[in-house]
Amino acid sequence: MMLTDEIPNIEINKDLSHQQKVDKEYGPLESDEFLYLSQYDNLIAFESPPIEEPPYLTTFLTYLNYLILIIIGHFKDFFGILLTPNDFSDVLEKDGHAPYYSKFESFYVRRLKTRIDDGFSRPTVGVPGRYITCIDRYSSNYNKTFQYTNETTTCLNLSSYNYLGFAQSQGQCTDFSLEALNAYGTGSGGPRNQIGSTDLHQKCEAIVADFVGKEDAILFSMGYATNANLFTSLLNPNCLVLSDELNHASIRFGVRLSGATVKTFKHNDMKDLENIIREQISQGQPKIHRPWKKILIVVEGIYSMEGTMCNLPQLINLKKKYKLYLFVDEAHSIGAIGPKGRGVCDYFNVNPNDVDILMGTLTKSFGATGGYIAADKHIIDRLRIDIMTCSYAESIASPILAQIISSLKTITGEINPGEGEERLRRIAFNSRYLRFGLRKLGFIVYGMDDSPIIPLLLYIPNKMPAITRSLYKRGIAVVIVSYPATPIIASRVRFCVSSSLTKSDLDRILSEMDYFGDKYYIKYAKGKHNDEPFDDKPNATLTMFDKSTY
C-alpha cells in the first residue's frame, strides 16, 4: 500500500451516472409509509425524557477505565520526561520560553484523546450527503501523525449536520449558488456596514425572518461568531443571564464577553430555574442589592449532545410571569423539527413572538453556513449598528446566501412544491425510526423522540474507539463524544439523522448495531423497551421494523 504525507488528490464518483450521484447524496423515498409529521401533542404537558441509568458495574468499570488510563498517562509522562525529553519538547520550557501548553493542561489531550484520534477529523472528499467518502489513513506512531493512502471508504453518513439533506452537489440549490457565484463573485468585499451588504443579503434576511416568524432578521458569516458577539450588544454588567448548564460553547463565550452575571440552572429543570429567578429578582445584584437591569434566559432548541429539547411552553410561562427576556438558539432545531420545519416554536405550536430573540445557524439544515438572529424590527435595527460582527467581520458570501434562499424556498414549497414537505416528513420519520429501533435493541439513548440527534450511551471510554472503528470498517460514519463535551462517565456515540437516508439505510444501521451491541456489551437496557410502539397515536399505520426483516 502506498502511504504519503501529502493528502492525495482523489476524484470520486467518476463512473457514476447522474442519477446514481443524486441518489448517493439524497436517497430516494422508498414508500409513502416512511413519512411522519413532527409535532408536539400540546395536550400533554411537556416532560423531558427520563435519563436512563447504566448498571452499577458499568459505572464502576467506567471509572476504573479512566483511572487506569490516567495512571498509565502519568507514568508515561513521568518516565518519558526523564528518559526521552525530546519527545516532550512541546510541554517543556525552552530557552526561557514557557511551553504553549503545560503538561497538566494538555494531559487529557495527549494521554487520552490521542489514543482515539483516528476517529476524529477523518478527511473526507465530496458531498457530506447520504454517504460520505473518507480518505483512509494510517498512523505508525500512535496517532501522533497520519499518513494517507490512495484508498477511500464510503460510509453511510450519520455524522454530518445535514438534517434536511441539502448537502448536495446537484439540484436547484446548487444551481442557484453557482449562479450567484458567477453573478456576485467568490467573497464578500468587506463588513456589512462598510460595503458587504448586497441585494441578496436583503432578500435572504427577509426570507429568514419570514420563515422563523419574526419581523426582521440579520445574517452573519459564522454561527459560532453570531453567539460569541451577540450578547455584548444586549447586556451589560448589571444584567443577569440564566443559562442552561448544557449550553453551547459559543453562548458561554458570548455571555462571558458581555460581562453580565451568569447563573446556570440544571439542564431543562424548570423548577430549578424558577427558584433561581425568584431568588435573583428578590435579592437583586450581589452586595449592592440593586435590582437587575435585565434578565435574559438563554436556552437551546435542541441540545446537540443530548438530543433533548428545551421546555418552551414552560419557559414562555416563566418569562411572562417574571417579565424576563428569552433567547433560544435554534442551531439544531431550525429546519429539523416542526410540521413546517420552523423550529421549536413550530414544534410546540407557540407564537414565535413570545420568544424575544431567535438565533439559529444555517450550517445544519440548509447545507450552507453562517448564523442568523431574528427578532422585532426595533431590536434588529439596533443590532445592525451595534453588533461587532456587522462592522468588523466579513459578511456572508453570495453563493452561500443563494444556497440558503433556495433551500428555504424549497422547504416552504415555493420551489419544487412537495419536495420540502417530503424532506420534513422524512427527517421526522427517520429520527423516530432509528431511535425506536435502537431502544428496542436494548441500547440506552437520550433525547426526545422527534429529535434528529440520537446519542447512544457507551459510558466506558474504550468502547468509543471500538465502535467507531468497527462501524467505519462496515461503512457507517458516526461521531464519538466524551469528556469534556459530556460528563466524564457519559461517553457516547452520536447519530445525526438526515432526510437523505432511506429506511433500508436505517435498517442496515440497526442490524450492524445489533451485532456490535452484543459484541461489545453495550446493550445496557436489553429487554426493557421491547414492546414500545413507534408511535403513540393509536391509528398510526406503520409497523415497526422487526428483526427478521433485515
Next chain:
Amino acid sequence: MNSTVVTSHSIILPEWTNDILFYSFEIFQKLLKLIESLPGGVILIRYIKSSYQNDPFRSILEIFLVLFALRYFISPKYSIEKQKNNLHLSKREIDDLCNEWVPEPLVDDLTPSEAYLLKNIPIVDGRISNKINLLENPYLSNSPHNNDIKYADNKQEFKGKISISDNLENVINLASNDFLNLNNNPYLKSEAAKVIRSRGVGACGPPGFYGTQDIHVRLENDLADYFGAEKAIIYGQDFCTAESIIPVFLKRGDYCLVDSGVNLSIQKAVIISRCKAIWFNHNDLNHLVQILEDLKDDLANQKNPIPRKFIITEGLFANTGDFPDLPKLVQIKNDYKFRLFIDESFSIGVLGKSGKGLCEHFNVDRKNVEITTGSMANSFASAGGFCIGEKPMVFYQRIASSAYCFSAALPPYLARTTSCSMEVISKSYRDQINSNGLKKSIVSKLQANCQLFHNALSNNSNILNFFKIVSTKESPVIHLVFNSDYKKILKLPNFYINENNKYAKLINEQLDELNEFNEPNKLNDKSGSNAAAIKSERIDYYSNPTFKKHHTLKEIQAELSPYDYYNIENFLIVKIVNKLLYDHHILVYASPRILRHEVIKMTPDLKINVHSNLDSTSIEDIINKLSQVILETCNNIKSFQDLKKIFDDENGISKY
C-alpha cells in the same frame, strides 16, 4: 569518603522514635482487627498480605490506584456558594418583589445619530467590484422588506419594486477590502464552481467531526508553505480568529504586552483571557522597552513555572494603517524572552515584494513571529481566518480553541478559493520576475497605487486644511481624520474613550498619551466652554417620528453623551462620504467602528480603500473631487453649533 557509606546496622535511633513505632504498630493492629470484623474483611487482608509478599510493587500500585480514585472522583464537586449577605424573605415578600420588578427594555432605541448611521449603510445591487450600483437603503423605512424581490436573473422586475436612484449606478468603489481585485477573478470563480459542483456549499460539520475535507488539509499546507511556517489552521470567520486563539495561550497569570492600537478582535480576546495585560503606546517601542524593564524583576521571580509571555501587535493596523518596526520588535522580544503575536489581516497581499506581509517587507524570517493570524476575506477574496506558526501551537488549537472546535468548517469552495488566490498572487509575482519587472505583479500595482494616492493626498492643501493622513504610504486603506486645528474650531476632542467600559478606563489610565485628553476641550470637563455650549442644547426626541417607544422625561432632557459627540463627528464624515457619492459617484466610507465596544481611544475617520486596478489619472481625479467636496462641506461648518444645526435639520430634530 568512607564515612558517608552508612549500613543499616549503624543507624541509631533516638529513644522516642521507638515509642512512636510501638504505638503506630498498636494502632495498625487495631485497624486490621477492625477490617477483619467487617464482612469480607478477612479476604481483603489475606489478599493484601499475599500480594505484598509476592509483589510489593503491585501493592504500591494499588495504593496509588485507590488514592487516585479518591482524588479524581470524589473531591472536586461543584458547590454553589450561597450568597453570604442574602436577605431572608418570606414567600409573599418574594412574590411582591417579583411583581414590582420592572426590567429595562432589551435594547435601547436608536438615537438620531445612530439612526443616521443605519440609514447610510450602502447596499450594493449585484456584484461588489470596482464599479458598483447602489440600492436605496431600506433600513428604518416603514415598509418592511420587500418579499417578492426576484432572484438575480430577474433584475428588471427587481428594479421596478425598489427604485434605484439613477444617479447611483456605476459608482467607483473605494470601499471594498478586495485590494487585489480577486473577487471576480475568472480562475477563482471557475475553481470555486468546480468545488460547489462536486461538494455542495456547506461543510456540514465541525472540523473534528467529518467536516475536514481534503481541500481544507491542502489549504492548511498551502498557507504554511506560502508563508514559510511549520503549520497552519483555518477558521470560519476572520473576526473570531484572534478572539479565539489568544485565550488559548494566555490564561490567568500569563503576561501580554499589547499595542494600544490593536483591532477590536484582539482587544476583546485580551480582556476575556484574564491574563495580565499591559498596554503600550501605539507603535512606541521605547515605551514597550520601558514597560519590559519595569516588569523585569516581577518576571525574574516567577520561575516555576514561568508564565507565557506575548507581545501582541498587528501587521498593518486596521485602525490606523501603519505598522510596527518589526526588526526592532523581534530584537526586543528576543532580549526579553517574549513571544510575538501579529495579526496580519490587512498586510497580506499588501506588504512585501510578493505580498507575504510584514515579515517580507522587513526581510525578517517568518520563524521570528511565533503566532501569525490573518484574514482570508481581504486580499484573498475568500472568507475566514487563519493562524500559522509552530507545530505544537497549531496542534493545541485544534482541541482548545473554541471557535475551531465548536463551529462548522469553512465551506470547501472558500477554502479552495484561498488556495487559488495564493496561486494567482504568486504567479503574478513570478511573471514580474521573469519579465524583468516589465509585467507588473498585482501586488506591485497595488503598492504603486497606494503610494500615488498617498502622495497626491499629502500634496493637496485643501484636504490637509481639515484632515490629517494617519496611515502610511504603504497602506491600501487610507485613514483621514480631522486635524487638530479643525477639531479645535469645532470644539471636538482629539480622541474619544468608551467611558462606560471599565477596561477602557483602566487601559487609558495606563497610557501616557492620555495627556492629550487633559486639554481644555476634554468632554467631561463641565466647566469647559464646550460643555457649557452643549448643555443648552436639548434634543426633542418626540418630534422625530422614528423614535416613539420608551421615552422618559430623563431622556427628553438628556444631554449629549460622549457617544453622541462621537456620532456627530462621524456624521460630518458620513456627510462628506454621501456628497462624494451623490455628486461624483465615488464611494469611500466612514469607518464603521463602534465606540461602545472599543476599549482603546479612537476618533472617527474617513477611509479610502485603494485597489490594484486604479490608474494615475483616476486617482488624480478622485482626489480633486474629494477635495472639492471637503471644501464645500467643511467651509460651511465653522463651529459646533453649525454642525449641530445641520445634524438636527437632517434628522428632523427640532430644538427647544
